[in-house]
Structures are given as C-alpha cells and as structure tokens.
Amino acid sequence: MSEQKVFDVAVIGAGPGGYIAAIKCAQLGLKVCCIDEWKTDDKAAPGGTCTNVGCIPSKALLVSSGLYEQITTSASKHGISVGEVRLDVPVMMARKNKVVRQTNDGILYLFKKNKVEFFNARGSFVMTTDNGYVLNIGEPVNEKIVARNVIIATGSVPRALPGVPFDEKFILSNTGALSLSEIPKNLGIIGAGVIGLEMGSVWSRLGSKVRILEVAPSLLGMADTAVSKEALKIFTKQGLAMKFGVKVENIEVSDGRVSVTYKDSDGSNQEMWVEKLIVSIGRVPNSATLDAANVGLKLDDRGFVEVDDECRTNLPGVWAIGDVVRGPMLAHKAEEEGVAVAERIIGRKVPVDLNLIPSVIYTEPEIAWIGKNEQQLKAEGIAYKCGQVPFAANGRARAADETEGFVKILADAATDELLGVHIVGACAGELIAQACQALAFRATAEDLALICQAHPSFSEAVKEAALAVNKEALNI
Ligand code: FAD
Ligand code: NAI
Numbered sequence: 001m002s003e004q005k006v007f008d009v010a011v012i013g014a015g016p017g018g019y020i021a022a023i024k025c026a027q028l029g030l031k032v033c034c035i036d037e038w039k040t041d042d043k044a045a046p047g048g049t050c051t052n053v054g055c056i057p058s059k060a061l062l063v064s065s066g067l068y069e070q071i072t073t074s075a076s077k078h079g080i081s082v083g084e085v086r087l088d089v090p091v092m093m094a095r096k097n098k099v100v101r102q103t104n105d106g107i108l109y110l111f112k113k114n115k116v117e118f119f120n121a122r123g124s125f126v127m128t129t130d131n132g133y134v135l136n137i138g139e140p141v142n143e144k145i146v147a148r149n150v151i152i153a154t155g156s157v158p159r160a161l162p163g164v165p166f167d168e169k170f171i172l173s174n175t176g177a178l179s180l181s182e183i184p185k186n187l188g189i190i191g192a193g194v195i196g197l198e199m200g201s202v203w204s205r206l207g208s209k210v211r212i213l214e215v216a217p218s219l220l221g222m223a224d225t226a227v228s229k230e231a232l233k234i235f236t237k238q239g240l241a242m243k244f245g246v247k248v249e250n251i252e253v254s255d256g257r258v259s260v261t262y263k264d265s266d267g268s269n270q271e272m273w274v275e276k277l278i279v280s281i282g283r284v285p286n287s288a289t290l291d292a293a294n295v296g297l298k299l300d301d302r303g304f305v306e307v308d309d310e311c312r313t314n315l316p317g318v319w320a321i322g323d324v325v326r327g328p329m330l331a332h333k334a335e336e337e338g339v340a341v342a343e344r345i346i347g348r349k350v351p352v353d354l355n356l357i358p359s360v361i362y363t364e365p366e367i368a369w370i371g372k373n374e375q376q377l378k379a380e381g382i383a384y385k386c387g388q389v390p391f392a393a394n395g396r397a398r399a400a401d402e403t404e405g406f407v408k409i410l411a412d413a414a415t416d417e418l419l420g421v422h423i424v425g426a427c428a429g430e431l432i433a434q435a436c437q438a439l440a441f442r443a444t445a446e447d448l449a450l451i452c453q454a455h456p457s458f459s460e461a462v463k464e465a466a467l468a469v470n471k472e473a474l475n476i
Pocket of ligand 2: 161190191192193194195196198213214215216220246248279280281282283328329330359360361362
C-alpha cells in the first residue's frame, strides 16, 4: 500500500468533462491525475468522443464540405465562375485528422502546464479503503493508485440496432461516418437526429444521394415545432430525403452493399439498397469498464451512473459528470459539470442549470435553441408571448444571400422574462450566445430589445425578435 501514489482526485476519462475537471481541480490546488485509454495510431489521444470522433472532426468536415458546396453551387450567383472543381477526400480527411491531433496535443500540453498526472490506460475500481478508493490503471501502465475523490467522466458510445453490430466498413457509427475515404454514391442513415443531419449534410454536399429513415413521426422532436418544420422544408430542398414513422425490420450486408428492409409509415414493405449505412439512433453511457460492482457504485438499468443534482453518486467522494449521467449529451454540459464538481470538492457551492444548456446543430442553416420551446410551455400551462422575425427582414442576411429561417423568442406573458430562444438560420450557433447571456441574467424581452446591435448584422434579428415579443418590431 505504501508504494501506491495517493491523489486528492482521480478523474477517469479525458473527454471535455474529464480533462476540464482535472485541470480545474489542479488550479484549485488539488493533487490530481486523469486516466484515459484512448489512443490514435498508438499515441495517447485525450479529448474523448468530442475531440476524436465527435464535435471537432464533424465540424472540420462540415466546414470542408460547406466550402465545396459554396464553390460548386453558390459562387456563380456572385458572378464568380470556377473551372473544374476536384475533390480529394484523403486530403480533406488528413486536414480533419490534423485538427484532431492538434487538439489531442493541446490537452496533453495543458495537463503538463497544470501539473495533472496523465495515465494513458484503462481505469477501474478495485476496492474501498480508509484512505480512499483504490483504482487499477491497466495495460501498459499496470499500477494501482489511491484517490480520496474520484470523478467518473467515461462518456458514451454509439447505440447499435439490435443484432446489427457496427463493422465501420458498411454499417457505420459516427467513427466510420467521419473517416470514409471515398464518397459513397448512395448513403443510408437510420435516425434523423443530430448526427444523422450533420453527417447527412456532409456527405450530401460532397455528392452522395442521402436517404434518412426515422422512426419518429416528425423531425427533431426536441426542437421547437416551428423550427423543426422550417428545417425540414430547407433540408428537403437541399436534397436530403427523409422518411418518418418508419420501422426498420432487417439489415443485411451482401455483395458489398447494404440492404435495409423497413415498413413505411403507411405500413407498406420497402427495401433500400445503399453502399454505406450510418446508424445514428442515439448513444448509451460508457460505464461497463469501471468495475462499478467492486465498490458498490450504483448504475441505473440503462447503465447511467446515478447522480443527484450536484453530480454526487451513492458513494462518498465519488462524482460523475457528462454523457455517463442524466441530462443532454453535450460537450459544454460535461465541461460545466466538470468545473462545478471540482469546486464542490473544495466545498464551494456551484449550480449547473440544465435548462440553460444551449443546443446547436451545425447544419446549413444552423439550428440553435436555449430554454423552453412553445410545446413545452403549453404542456406546462405557462402563459407566454412570442416574437418571431424572419431573416429575410435582416439586411446582413440579404447581403449574404442567407435569408432562410427565423429567430423566435418566447417570454413570460406577465413578467416579460425570457423563457426560450429558438433560431434556425445563418449563424444561429453564434447568435444563441446573446440568448444564453440574457437567460442566465434572467433578462426580459424588453432588456434584450434595448441593447444596441451593430448594423448590418445577424444579431439585429435577435433584437428585432425581442421587439416583436411586445409587438414593437420595426422591420417586419
Ligand atoms: P467523452 O467525450 O465520451 O469522453 C470519455 C472518455 O473516457 C473517452 O476518451 C474514453 O476513452 C474514456 N474512458 C471510458 N472508460 C474509460 C475507462 N474505464 N478508463 C479510461 N478511460 C475511459 N457535443 C457538443 O456539445 N457539440 C457538438 O458539436 C457535438 N458534436 C458531436 C458529434 C458527434 C459525431 C458525436 C458522436 C458527438 C458529438 N457531441 C457534440 C457530443 C459530445 O461529443 C459529448 O457530449 C461529449 O464528448 C461528452 O463528454 P464526456 O467527457 O462526458 O465523455
Ligand atoms: P439523437 O438522439 O440526436 O437522434 C437519434 C434519432 O434516431 C432520433 O430522432 C430517434 O427518434 C431516431 N431513432 C431511434 N431509434 C430508431 C430506429 N430504430 N429507427 C429509426 N430511427 C430511430 O442521437 P444521435 O444523432 O445518434 O446523436 C447522439 C447524441 O450526440 C445527440 O443526442 C447529441 O447529444 C450528441 N451530438 C451533438 C451534436 C451537436 O451538439 N451539434 C452533434 C452530434 C451529436
């Protein structure tokens, strides 16, 4: 026991939740280590799903494919004609891989700078002792350590369809969908959620015929209905073919192609043949490798680590954050929880309000929201006012030829306090920052409407929608 290193905090997982938690703990003066098993090309690759096969590589490919689409379809509208445009997918992938590696290395640098000891191996619970929790650090480190506090940040993994494992050659999870070396002529996607839409956009822009099968009766059930209706109209115009209310029955790979048989919403039997199939039907918590039973850590029946509002598990000193616990599976939610837990370990009280976690879908146009949507307010019986302004009424949007979509703001009918902001359109992912600040400060629609915004800017559409809440819009 005496040879074992003792830490104030051990963080298991170096995704956006874990690496940020470890750095924050170190900055608060705690002796901390972070254990993460991810390797790329045999090199430590901290950053988790987000850095390696999630947020960062998907945004890199969205930018590359967006640029290709602008050159091939939009440039001519501006009087710019280009000659033959050639696509080099391996170069596009190499750029994406470079961005990922820079991010991995950046995290390794931050660990060094902040004196976080990093172990590139699997971490698991061994036993509880009077000094804290004994953790095993697996191959190739093969070491046992003791930690007074443990932060579990082991994230999530893609959910497979029953009996259809990912082979990453024909049946792709996000990992395979982000690493294709050629553009498939036909691409099928099961699940019109966030990954389905983002990955569908990437490959559709690059020339694939994309067909998406979705079990739900409509697009993006978690978004405001007006936003999802507008988004469906725009995506359909862009050539993304989506079917709703579909029941997938069988998937088979034969002769280098994938056959998907399914029942359409009208009950008729259908078959779809594609070169590649992305299955993006949600993600499941990654808790199986923790050996939770060795210390009696409580998981729920789906494998999520059970936590209270402050990310405390059933074990004293053991915390869990990010995708492996309840709440939205988003990188910034994991980060907020990581910082809050570090502060709680030293006795500070820090709240994280899950109602104030923004969502952004990085399609073209972008979709972003924060707070409650109209259907939630109706269901909860909250009286509200609504202001909605189309981007067509915004000068900057017209100059940029980005007039699709709108900003919709919901405020309390009696107090005018902002309750939700929903945007579909250009720059939605940046514009939502105004709303995040306003909701965090519990601003009213009038407060937001009184702020001067630069002209011409997309931000003026937010101001205009805030004016519209109280029927004072000037440009519609
Ligand atoms: P993760 O990032 O999953 O990290 C967990 C880490 O723990 C991994 O490195 C794993 O190897 C390691 N680990 C697990 N078990 C062990 C163990 N026993 N020992 C050692 N290490 C272990 N979110 C956004 O907010 N914005 C986006 O644009 C966005 N885009 C996405 C795109 C895609 C394609 C996908 C799949 C996800 C995207 N997400 C996005 C979601 C985001 O990636 C996750 O919410 C986020 O990564 C969760 O962070 P985390 O720290 O909880 O876990
Ligand atoms: P998702 O939950 O966003 O969407 C899954 C979709 O699949 C849903 O519409 C669901 O109804 C559908 N579905 C489920 N079972 C099905 C079946 N058997 N047949 C057909 N459709 C089925 O999950 P997704 O897209 O896999 O992404 C996982 C998570 O990763 C997201 O929820 C999000 O938290 C995160 N993410 C975030 C991004 C962002 O913030 N921009 C980008 C990508 C992922």
